[in-house]
Amino acid sequence: xxxxxxxxxxxxxxxxxxxxxxxxxxxxxxxxxxxxxxxxxxxxxxxxxxxxxxxxxxxxxxxxxxxxxxxxxxxxxxxxxxxxxxxxxxxxxxxxxxxxxxxxxxxxxxxxxxxxxxxxxxxxxxxxxxxxxxxxxxxxxxxxxxxxxxxxxxxxxxxxxxxxxxxxxxxxxxxxxxxxxxxxxxxxxxxxxxxx
Amino acid sequence: xxxxxxxxxxxxxxxxxxxxxxxxxxxxxxxxxxxxxxxxxxxxxxxxxxxxxxxxxxxxxxxxxxxxxxxxxxxxxxxxxxxxxxxxxxxxxxxxxxxxxxxxxxxxxxxxxxxxxxxxxxxxxxxxxxxxxxxxxxxxxxxxxxxxxxxxxxxxxxxxxxxxxxxxxxxxxxxxxxxxxxxxxxxxxxxxxxxxxxxxxxxxxxxxxxxxxxxxxxxxxxxxxxxxxxxxxxxxxxxxxxxx
Numbered sequence: 001x002x003x004x005x006x007x008x009x010x011x012x013x014x015x016x017x018x019x020x021x022x023x024x025x026x027x028x029x030x031x032x033x034x035x036x037x038x039x040x041x042x043x044x045x046x047x048x049x050x051x052x053x054x055x056x057x058x059x060x061x062x063x064x065x066x067x068x069x070x071x072x073x074x075x076x077x078x079x080x081x082x083x084x085x086x087x088x089x090x091x092x093x094x095x096x097x098x099x100x101x102x103x104x105x106x107x108x109x110x111x112x113x114x115x116x117x118x119x120x121x122x123x124x125x126x127x128x129x130x131x132x133x134x135x136x137x138x139x140x141x142x143x144x145x146x147x148x149x150x151x152x153x154x155x156x157x158x159x160x161x162x163x164x165x166x167x168x169x170x171x172x173x174x175x176x177x178x179x180x181x182x183x184x185x186x187x188x189x190x191x192x193x194x195x196x
Numbered sequence: 197x198x199x200x201x202x203x204x205x206x207x208x209x210x211x212x213x214x215x216x217x218x219x220x221x222x223x224x225x226x227x228x229x230x231x232x233x234x235x236x237x238x239x240x241x242x243x244x245x246x247x248x249x250x251x252x253x254x255x256x257x258x259x260x261x262x263x264x265x266x267x268x269x270x271x272x273x274x275x276x277x278x279x280x281x282x283x284x285x286x287x288x289x290x291x292x293x294x295x296x297x298x299x300x301x302x303x304x305x306x307x308x309x310x311x312x313x314x315x316x317x318x319x320x321x322x323x324x325x326x327x328x329x330x331x332x333x334x335x336x337x338x339x340x341x342x343x344x345x346x347x348x349x350x351x352x353x354x355x356x357x358x359x360x361x362x363x364x365x366x367x368x369x370x371x372x373x374x375x376x377x378x379x380x381x382x383x384x385x386x387x388x389x390x391x392x393x394x395x396x397x398x399x400x401x402x403x404x405x406x407x408x409x410x411x412x413x414x415x416x417x418x419x420x421x422x423x424x425x426x427x428x429x430x431x432x433x434x435x436x437x438x439x440x
Contacts, residue, residue: 030374058238062259071252
């Protein structure tokens with residue numbers, strides 16, 4: 001029902017509008033030449049002005065802006081590329097320096113080690129020499145002492161035995177006879193005392 | 197301007213009558229909207245070209261996108277030879293577009309819905325293109341009317357048809373734009389009238405139609421400006437690069 005009223009009203013409204021058009025019946029205002037000259041004049045004026053301003057001032061600026069942006073972006077890309085290459089080269093250089101310094105440090109370490117070893121060896125040799133000398137000297141002294149020891153002992157033995165005899169007997173005994181006895185004894189027991 | 201859907205196309209004088217000799221060049225509502233359109237175009241593109249930052253702001257983006265859009269349209273249809281006419285086609289496209297778009301605002305006047313305006317634009321293009329064609333190719337430009345590879349028997353007929361089609365270019369160009377704008381605006385006005393006359397009960401259907409039509413008309417406004425510009429490019433292409 002509502003639908004019917006709705007469509008009917010649309011239909012009748014058409015009739016109504018048709019009547020309205022017929023009543024006013026102005027036709028197309030576009031075909032009324034009253035203001036044609038005015039429109040042509042203002043069209044030429046406004047469009048012409050706009051064309052001149054656009055083509056002389058605004059469009060060159062826009063095209064300039066576009067070009068400069070394009071070139072700037074290209075330049076930036078180029079600069080970035082260059083910087084990247086630079087940094088790559090720098091990195092390579094850095095790696096090389098590190099490698100070089102590492103190997104240098106190694107050689108320096110080895111050299112100093114060798115040098116230190118050499119020094120130690122040389123000093124050791126000198127010290128060994130000195131120790132050997134000292135030992136030899138001491139041995140010689142000992143040898144000398146050992147060689148001279150029996151005589152001294154014999155002498156001491158003679159002196160002590162002569163003193164003892166003097167105290168025991170009360171009179172002096174001929175020292176030569178005592179020394180003869182001591183010599184004889186020491187010759188007999190020498191090996192026992194000195195372990196040679 | 198009540199119920200009559202054609203009354204929106206009425207031209208009326210604003211201010212005093214100005215007469216130069218016999219001609220009436222009074223300032224009218226049509227002149228007003230021509231001025232509004234051109235001033236807004238100049239404003240938008242002046243703002244869009246003022247500063248040159250690598251990262252464009254909205255206005256600059258708008259101006260530059262329009263620039264590249266029109267430049268691509270011209271180079272696609274008319275080739276690189278059409279570069280000197282870029283400014284004209286750009287102005288033409290922008291003028292028609294802005295006039296169409298300003299016409300979409302309620303209670304405004306659509307400049308391009310008048311046959312005289314579109315006809316003047318179209319005949320200017322027609323005459324200009326013809327002059328360019330004759331300058332570039334001399335009388336060889338007449339070869340445009342003689343397509344190659346046509347049997348000799350058909351040739352007289354074809355030539356006549358070609359000449360007629362060439363001469364009808366300004367008419368088809370102007371009537372296409374004018375008729376599209378007028379038909380769309382009339383239809384919108386008619387549907388708007390239905391909304392009022394059917395009231396709260398039945399007005400919703402024409403109202404929804406009106407909304408849809410508004411979207412369609414905005415599309416048509418852009419499309420007709422584009423078609424106008426691209427046909428100009430095609431005519432220019434005929435004049436610059438004689439293909440026949």
